[in-house]
Amino acid sequence: MDTTKFDVLGVGNAIVDVLAKASDSFIEEQRTFGMEKGGMTLIDADRAEDLYSLMNASTEMSGGSTANTLACLASMGGKGTFIGKVADDQLGKIFSHDLQSQGIEFNTAPLVGSKATARCLVLITPDAERTMNTFLGACTELTSDDIEEDQIRESKVVYLEGYLFDPPHAKDAFYKTAAITKAAGRQLALSLSDPFCVERHRDDFKDLIFNHVDILFANQDELCALMETDFDTACDNIANKCEVAAITKGAQGSLIIKGGERTLIDSVKPEELVDTTGAGDAYAAGFLFGYTNGKDMSVCGKYGSIAAAEVISHIGPRPSKSLADLIKHI
Amino acid sequence: MDTTKFDVLGVGNAIVDVLAKASDSFIEEQRTFGMEKGGMTLIDADRAEDLYSLMNASTEMSGGSTANTLACLASMGGKGTFIGKVADDQLGKIFSHDLQSQGIEFNTAPLVGSKATARCLVLITPDAERTMNTFLGACTELTSDDIEEDQIRESKVVYLEGYLFDPPHAKDAFYKTAAITKAAGRQLALSLSDPFCVERHRDDFKDLIFNHVDILFANQDELCALMETDFDTACDNIANKCEVAAITKGAQGSLIIKGGERTLIDSVKPEELVDTTGAGDAYAAGFLFGYTNGKDMSVCGKYGSIAAAEVISHIGPRPSKSLADLIKHI
Numbered sequence: 265m266d267t268t269k270f271d272v273l274g275v276g277n278a279i280v281d282v283l284a285k286a287s288d289s290f291i292e293e294q295r296t297f298g299m300e301k302g303g304m305t306l307i308d309a310d311r312a313e314d315l316y317s318l319m320n321a322s323t324e325m326s327g328g329s330t331a332n333t334l335a336c337l338a339s340m341g342g343k344g345t346f347i348g349k350v351a352d353d354q355l356g357k358i359f360s361h362d363l364q365s366q367g368i369e370f371n372t373a374p375l376v377g378s379k380a381t382a383r384c385l386v387l388i389t390p391d392a393e394r395t396m397n398t399f400l401g402a403c404t405e406l407t408s409d410d411i412e413e414d415q416i417r418e419s420k421v422v423y424l425e426g427y428l429f430d431p432p433h434a435k436d437a438f439y440k441t442a443a444i445t446k447a448a449g450r451q452l453a454l455s456l457s458d459p460f461c462v463e464r465h466r467d468d469f470k471d472l473i474f475n476h477v478d479i480l481f482a483n484q485d486e487l488c489a490l491m492e493t494d495f496d497t498a499c500d501n502i503a504n505k506c507e508v509a510a511i512t513k514g515a516q517g518s519l520i521i522k523g524g525e526r527t528l529i530d531s532v533k534p535e536e537l538v539d540t541t542g543a544g545d546a547y548a549a550g551f552l553f554g555y556t557n558g559k560d561m562s563v564c565g566k567y568g569s570i571a572a573a574e575v576i577s578h579i580g581p582r583p584s585k586s587l588a589d590l591i592k593h594i
Numbered sequence: 595m596d597t598t599k600f601d602v603l604g605v606g607n608a609i610v611d612v613l614a615k616a617s618d619s620f621i622e623e624q625r626t627f628g629m630e631k632g633g634m635t636l637i638d639a640d641r642a643e644d645l646y647s648l649m650n651a652s653t654e655m656s657g658g659s660t661a662n663t664l665a666c667l668a669s670m671g672g673k674g675t676f677i678g679k680v681a682d683d684q685l686g687k688i689f690s691h692d693l694q695s696q697g698i699e700f701n702t703a704p705l706v707g708s709k710a711t712a713r714c715l716v717l718i719t720p721d722a723e724r725t726m727n728t729f730l731g732a733c734t735e736l737t738s739d740d741i742e743e744d745q746i747r748e749s750k751v752v753y754l755e756g757y758l759f760d761p762p763h764a765k766d767a768f769y770k771t772a773a774i775t776k777a778a779g780r781q782l783a784l785s786l787s788d789p790f791c792v793e794r795h796r797d798d799f800k801d802l803i804f805n806h807v808d809i810l811f812a813n814q815d816e817l818c819a820l821m822e823t824d825f826d827t828a829c830d831n832i833a834n835k836c837e838v839a840a841i842t843k844g845a846q847g848s849l850i851i852k853g854g855e856r857t858l859i860d861s862v863k864p865e866e867l868v869d870t871t872g873a874g875d876a877y878a879a880g881f882l883f884g885y886t887n888g889k890d891m892s893v894c895g896k897y898g899s900i901a902a903a904e905v906i907s908h909i910g911p912r913p914s915k916s917l918a919d920l921i922k923h924i
Binding site for chain 1: 612614646647649650651652653654655656665683684685688691692693695696710909910912914
């Protein structure tokens with residue numbers, strides 16, 4: 265009998281999203297500050313202040329890649345727990361509330377009296393694409409001391425976001441988590457997060473994936489960035505490097521590679537395409553909900569497509585409808 | 595030639611909305627704490643914490659009745675300025691940003707080191723009705739010292755929300771504003787805000803309306819609560835008590851009473867009815883945009899209906915589309 269308490273333990277950056285509409289020309293103007301349309305740029309506190317002052321009126325919602333995944337998982341009926349670092353401030357309380365209110369366990373001690381809770385300034389262009397600018401704040405103070413061994417043992421899958429390689433101490437926390445996960449006989453999942461993130465940490469990612477990761481999530485661009493080759497060759501090369509690789513291809517759906525077996529999954533058309541923030545996070549949630557419930561790859565992928573379609577149909581990265589209702593007919 | 599710099603100066607509570615979905619049974623359970631479906635209940639810091647911990651995952655957006663009106667006015671192309679009290683904290687910065695980013699002047703000194711920025715915990719039931727629970731925080735420290743005479747002289751219309759009668763010092767600010775407005779020969783507009791607010795302050799409101807107010811905004815329930823009679827009699831009695839009374843009737847549109855002249859305005863059907871938060875504020879904005887641009891009552895009302903329809907078609911009280919685009923065919 266399975267003695268785990270959680271379907272997924274997620275370790276990630278604890279971030280509140282600040283979402284505003286922006287024109288393509290604004291994104292273009294901001295390229296001098298390293299902004300890349302569709303990508304995620306790390307920014308410091310001063311730049312965060314400057315950019316915010318140029319942004320339109322915004323909506324605030326809890327975000328963070330892994331936390332978004334757990335929120336979607338919970339909305340499907342899965343049990344999740346989260347490790348991440350907020351500050352003891354208003355945004356930190358909002359972040360904690362939004363996880364806990366969904367029944368997701370979150371007990372990491374908040375940072376007191378220094379850096380503020382992380383914010384991601386998200387610019388949504390008319391094509392519904394999101395361009396992210398992240399001030400990591402308190403996330404840079406997540407350390408391996410924040411990793412609780414028991415939480416890992418109690419979880420079927422331990423899910424890590426590639427973005428965790430950006431804050432220096434979080435990387436240690438990441439490796440500690442991976443080591444305990446393997447020792448406990450649990451499954452390790454990794455999301456590559458962003459092609460630029462892959463560029464920053466390619467060798468570390470490769471080492472981790474080839475030696476420890478069971479389930480890899482990536483989109484086409486991230487996989488190609490990782491393998492430094494074209495998509496077809498990258499798919500051939502990633503097969504058998506980890507148990508499962510779930511590769512998303514936007515409106516073209518996804519491809520699940522499990523050893524020699526490949527499963528193509530259609531995307532689900534959203535009611536209206538409004539904001540792609542959190543699409544990949546939602547896909548991972550759907551996949552993991554299926555996976556931790558013993559479903560086959562085609563069902564796992566379908567759950568992922570349905571979750572992603574819901575999240576991109578409105579502003580913000582968390583579901584606004586019950587995902588359990590949306591998947592029950594499958 | 596008109597020397598005014600602003601179409602509307604608004605004085606109001608500076609509030610960030612915390613919006614979450616809730617069931618009707620949850621609202622029912624909370625009645626023991628004074629919650630009334632569709633109404634606004636004032637709550638203290640402890641109750642705010644307790645209620646928040648029971649709420650679903652939420653979205654944060656700047657709110658406050660008058661500030662919402664100014665945001666809609668700006669979206670139509672009007673010039674606005676705001677007086678209200680935030681604290682020097684994260685939510686206060688969000689509130690200020692969201693006004694200033696729309697070109698609305700907002701210079702009231704923030705409160706430092708005591709109460710937090712006000713929050714309104716908004717529960718949205720499946721029928722799209724909103725039930726509001728307001729922790730006034732820093733708003734209780736708005737005083738008549740915050741009222742700048744020049745700002746009043748530079749504005750065509752000075753708009754006050756009835757909710758300002760709740761924080762004790764704000765009432766003084768309110769009276770000071772009214773007196774300067776009349777002395778400067780500017781127009782004074784008042785929104786009754788909420789039937790319970792009318793119950794709390796009926797005599798003061800009557801005195802103000804019968805003696806000073808030029809433009810009154812109210813919905814049916816508020817007008818009936820004010821006049822303590824049925825709707826038709828209340829309409830007869832309010833005529834000639836102020837220059838114009840614009841009375842909203844939800845999906846039944848609105849009725850504008852100007853002396854002996856009555857204009858019926860149809861409502862505009864929203865694309866989808868999602869959240870009625872801010873409907874009255876948006877209507878007032880549309881009306882005032884027309885009024886300050888010399889339009890006749892039917893156009894003023896139509897602008898109001900269009901603004902309200904946009905705001906109720908999504909979560910949150912501020913427009914998500916350009917209202918200028920939506921009214922340009924009128």
